[in-house]
Each structure stands twice: as structure tokens, then as C-alpha cells.
Amino acid sequence: MTNVITCIDGTDVSAAVCDYGAWASLRLGAPLEFLHVLEKSEFPEQRNLSGNIGLGSREALLEELAALDEQRGRLALEQGKLMLEAAVARASAQGVEHPTSRQRHGSLVETLAEMEDTIRLLVMGKHDENLGEHVGSRLESVVRTMHRPILITTAQFTPPQRVMLAFDGSATTRKGVEMVASSPLFRGLPCHVxxxxxxxEANREQLAWAQGILERAGFEAPTALLGGEVERQLCDYRAAHDIDLLVMGAYGHSVIRRFLVGSTTTSVMRNASVPVLLLR
Structure with missing residues (x-):
């Protein structure tokens, strides 16, 4: 059975990421696994400083620097273990049965790629680096690399009550409608399309198709066909209808999916006050 993989790193969003992971695990009835990756760029397993000897360094200094690196790595490893233990305890207290954890040293993207076949849903949080001009290099790399649904959370956990699906009639977003309709993740929640x-007439027919799929699956599925700029309309509709979670396809060529690779996506991801579920 595939798992809900929840990435935590000890930043101020980790508690919310844990809670969204637990929420998704319970809704899906899928095992929950917490993942912590020590990036090699920040915590190298072993740094070779011998090349610096010719620059006037002393061997004793090099040994001391190596010892400090080793100590820093051990402390980061221990901190990660304690963090994973706390995450498992937090999820267990919320009713998740037998949550597990995994710690790796290396690249987050490479680790997730190796685990991809075991992932049903990937849960990640927006970090401080995501609040600037870019979504964040690691998060963006994960989104571009993975072919699994990715739930990108906010810093505060709120159990979703209303869902909004960005739809454009393309094969990808039609598949997204079918995924939402067949998944227990949003069962019982209104899904605005x-x-x-x-x-x-063509667009109205597409909306009617999406609404029919969701309603036959038991969803309340209000629809809206709006003109204007994509980001503005989606954000305004979300605010007006108190939407808790936005669902959209990741990458493509149509009007809605195209903004996921440009500056509009960066803006939406940076400014979103609700979680975003990216479907692949």
C-alpha cells in the first residue's frame, strides 16, 4: 500500500505539515510516514580539507575544522531523530495508527524520486525561502520532478471544509476531476469547480461535465465560469467563498496550467493563505 509521505525539517511550518499529513492519512486510510532529509550541501558526511594545506593552514586547524563539521552533523542528526519522534507522537495522538519515520542524508529530490513508487500523497510546507521572489528552489524542484499529488501546506493547520478545483477542460484537469471524485480525501466536502x-457553449459544456462527475460521486459541486486574469479571479473567488484548499494541475500548456510555470505561479504559491494540492 502506498503512503502519505510528510516532509518535515524543524522550521516553524513543521507542526502544520505534521497535522496536514495526519489529516490526509486519516481521510485516505493510508499509512503515514514522516521523512527528514539532511541535505549534503548543509551537512556533508565528510569534508575533505586537505586541499587547503597549501594556503597556509595548519594541520591541527584542519583537524579541528573537521571535528567541528563532524560534531555539527551529529547534532543535526540527533535533532532530526527527536523531531521525527515528536511528529510520530503528535500523529498518534490525533488517531493515526502506527505512523512511521525515516531519516536520510543526501538530496531531498533524489530521496523522494527513489521513494516515488511508495508515495500516494506527498505533503510539504512553504518555508521562509518561499516567501521571496521565488517559490523556493527545493520545493520547485520537487514539484517539477515528482509525478505524485503534492499537498503544499500553509504554516497554520485548518481542517479543510470547502475545496476549489481550477478547471480548464484539458485532459489533465479532467483527470483531476475524476481523481477528486474517486478519492476519499475530500469526501463530504463541497467542491467548487x-x-x-x-x-x-463549449466551456459551459465542460463545466457541466465536471459538475456531473462530482455530483454522481456524491459531491456538492457549485461551478463558475469567469472572465479575466487567472490569478486574480481564482484568489477573489477563494476569498469570497471561504475556500480552505485549492486543487489544480501541475504544469502544462493551457491557460490555467500555464501559470504554474511562470511568475503568476510564484505569486499564487507565495501569497496563498490556504494549502494547494497539485495533481500530476
């Missing part, structure tokens, strides 16, 4: 485009 929003399309940005002209008020044409």
Missing part, C-alpha cells in the same frame, strides 16, 4: 475563460 472554477473555469477561467469566455462564456461559450
Amino acid at each position: 472554477i473555469m477561467i475563460g469566455s462564456d461559450s
Whole structure:
């Protein structure tokens, strides 16, 4: 059985990421596993400083620097273990049965790629680095590399009560509608289907198709066909209808999916006050 893999790193978003992971695990009935990766760039397993001898360094100094690196790595490893233990205890207290944990030393992207076949849903949080001009290099790399649904959380946990699906009638977003309809993750929650485009018969037919799929699966599925700029319309609709979670396809060429690779995506991800579930 595939797992809900929840990435934590000890930053101020980790508690919310744990809670969203536990929420998803309980909703999906899937095992929960917490993952902590010590990046090699920050905590190298062993640094070779011998090349610095010719720059006037003393051998004793090099040995001391190596010892400090080793101590720093051990402390980071121990901190990670304690963090994983706390995450497992937190999830258990919320009713998750037998949550597990895993710690790795290396690259987050490479680690997740190796685990991809075991992932049903990947849960990650927006970090401080995500609040600037870019979404964040590691998060962006994960989104571009993985072919699994990714739930990107905010810093505060709120159990979702209303979901909004960005829809454009493409094969990817039609598959997204079917995924939402068949998944227990959002069962019992209203799912608003929003399309940005002209008020044409073709677009109305696409919306009607999406609404029908969701309603036959037992969802309340309000729809809206809106003109104008994609990001503005999605954000305004979300705020007006108190949406708790945004669902959209990751990457592509259509009007909604195209903004996921450009500056608009960066802005949406940076400014989103609700979690975003990216479907692949």
C-alpha cells in the first residue's frame, strides 16, 4: 500500500505539515510516514580539507575544522531523530495508527524520486525561502520532478471544509476531476469547480461535465465560469467563498496550467493563505 509521505525539517511550518499529513492519512486510510532529509550541501558526511594545506593552514586547524563539521552533523542528526519522534507522537495522538519515520542524508529530490513508487500523497510546507521572489528552489524542484499529488501546506493547520478545483477542460484537469471524485480525501466536502475563460457553449459544456462527475460521486459541486486574469479571479473567488484548499494541475500548456510555470505561479504559491494540492 502506498503512503502519505510528510516532509518535515524543524522550521516553524513543521507542526502544520505534521497535522496536514495526519489529516490526509486519516481521510485516505493510508499509512503515514514522516521523512527528514539532511541535505549534503548543509551537512556533508565528510569534508575533505586537505586541499587547503597549501594556503597556509595548519594541520591541527584542519583537524579541528573537521571535528567541528563532524560534531555539527551529529547534532543535526540527533535533532532530526527527536523531531521525527515528536511528529510520530503528535500523529498518534490525533488517531493515526502506527505512523512511521525515516531519516536520510543526501538530496531531498533524489530521496523522494527513489521513494516515488511508495508515495500516494506527498505533503510539504512553504518555508521562509518561499516567501521571496521565488517559490523556493527545493520545493520547485520537487514539484517539477515528482509525478505524485503534492499537498503544499500553509504554516497554520485548518481542517479543510470547502475545496476549489481550477478547471480548464484539458485532459489533465479532467483527470483531476475524476481523481477528486474517486478519492476519499475530500469526501463530504463541497467542491467548487472554477473555469477561467469566455462564456461559450463549449466551456459551459465542460463545466457541466465536471459538475456531473462530482455530483454522481456524491459531491456538492457549485461551478463558475469567469472572465479575466487567472490569478486574480481564482484568489477573489477563494476569498469570497471561504475556500480552505485549492486543487489544480501541475504544469502544462493551457491557460490555467500555464501559470504554474511562470511568475503568476510564484505569486499564487507565495501569497496563498490556504494549502494547494497539485495533481500530476
